[in-house]
Amino acid sequence: MSTGIDASSSAAGRPTGGLAADPPRRWPAFLRAPGGAAGATMILIVVLLGVFAPLLAPYGPAEQIPNANLLPPSSAHWLGTDEVNRDIFSRLLFGIRVDLMVVFIAVPFGALIGTVIGLVSTMYAFADVIAQRVFDVILAFPVLILAIGVTAAAGPGVTTIIAVIVLAEIPVFGRLARTSLLTVRAMPYVESSQVIGAGNTWLLRKHLLPNSLEPLVVQFGVSMSIAVFIEGAMSFLGLGVRPPQPSLGSLTRDGIRNVWESPAFVVGPLIIVTLLVLGFLLVSQAISATRRV
């Protein structure tokens, strides 16, 4: 007797025996691509480590342990201890939370503002001119130069990192949204709708936004990975989080300071940064690929 799943599988012309290894059809298409699944798994692992940090970490992130100065990795301290006697593994888990908070706040915020500006730009010529010139100015600065400028004005800290990422992402999403909307607006079916009297709001809701989303979603994944990099670079340069708060960038910097003592000090944060950056990139690539199919 066939189940519903068997029926859909048969309809797709696939042998029934292959079902056990394939992801269910109800999963998003990008997760059914090998790269997308791998990327999502990487992100999921890191997110889980961060979310459950208080349960998994043997010590507090700022806890200074007596007589534990720069200890090498051991069963008591999996990644060793740092120069002020803190357990590096515990700091790594809590550092993940800081990075996740930064990327999950800053990138959506930057994407939203950028997209809205891009949208308005396509509707009003005057707004378009102003927005494009402002984007030119922001994009003229490499991200780290922008970061140094913002930090000089606002001081280092998590808020500053978020501000830098938002500022860096607004023109990216603004330009992309504008280009996509203009492309879709020139499509015959949109013009037909306009001819038969469709209003701007209806057009936006029904045609323009849904059909412009694809590149924005792909860019979102890329931006998440770039945001991890920006946090890492800023904290590495001392422009990011303030001690004793850990982040992946500050942990890398601390580890490199003592790399001659033990390379193990820097391995943990580098693995997590790699997982996050690679994970977001694989997912965005998979989204892009599956949309094109």
Place this chain on the structure above:
Amino acid sequence: MYDSLVDVPIDSVEPTPSLATDWKLGDDGLSLTLNLRDDVKFHSGRDFTSEDVAFSIKTWADPKWTVQFQRTAAAITDFDTTDPHTVVLKFDHKLSNVFDLLDVLPIIDSETFDGLGEGKAYVGTGPFTFESWTPQSELTFAKNADYWGNEPKLDGIEVHIVPDAQSLTSQLRTGQLDLAIGVSNRDVDTLVKTGDFTDTAYEGSERQYYVGTNVTNPALKDVRVRQAIAYALDRERIVADVFQGNGYPIVAPWPKYSPAYDEDINQKYSRDVDKGKALVEEVGNIPTLSLEYSTGSPTYEAIAQIVQANLADIGIKVDLVPNEHPTHIDRLINGKYTALWILDHAYAQWTPSTLAVTAYPFNADKNSSNFVDAKYKKDANAAWEVADGTSPEAVEAYRKVTEDLVENLFLIESNVTWIRIPVSTGVHDLAWTKRSELVLTDTWLDD
């Protein structure tokens, strides 16, 4: 590149000859006659004379330059330069630390001074002459074949500016550098273990790390809060973990060989969390304090984090605020810190009166803590205005200054330490001054 009139050796406060061969203090303690060497030439070829001494001291005293020891230089009010090889300095008042000034003050060439101000000409009488300067990159010096002292054995010196600590260590390991300044204690230990480097510690040129307090901050106005911080500070741990045992804890700023050193006073604020907590509870309601530190060295950040944990132990919450090093120094000079800060100072290695009239954090007239106190000012000036800086009268005056420092605790000392540098085993006869400057006159290299 530059010489001074006297050299104060690294292990005492008694001067020895340099450009001045001998000297005599006036009976009233208000003048000093220095006989100068007659065989010294500037790098430009011009003879060194007593006029150059007068010019150098007057320049140092000019308030348009930001230099320490300025008050001491300004207290020299008259110069007799009739004899080109003898100079008589006349003082506004007795100066117990005049030889400290004469040790620190470089003899500069008046004819090229404008070029010095513009960063273009560096003309002294020292064993090496200036050759080139590439900002943020490199300095080169050549041997001064006409040097009045021992002829330098090195043909020249190349100074490379390497901003990254890891690159610095790598360049040492690969033999690109013979020695380096600015390597962390831990990396010095690692390099010495390779067998290719020796550990050179600038003993006698001590530095003292401390927690500064802005006493005009409402929370820090009460001396009991400052006492609580002094009790909370884990000096032994800072010496062990941050300086790998290179140094010792202190409460008063003096190194062990100083005439002002007092072991009993150094025990006064040994770490006692209960006493600290009791003082905090007595005062009640202390707001979160900012603790500023320089990003110029990981040492400051490590100490700041230990101090933050120490103060949390007694119930004082602290926010760490990193400053760029130039900003930090600007705040030091102008007393602009909000609450607490971490830094190190020198000047305790000379005559003790020097510290209270010269160093920005301690200057009784105007200091980084904005601490104004008539008794401290009186005691600091009394110690300064003694003719002989090592006399029993001077030592008694230093005791009073020390008492003022420890009673008022506007600066809470942590520990003495000294700079350590890794030096290749192929480098010999390296020396340094009390000012933490390398002396390479007699240095030679293996073939």
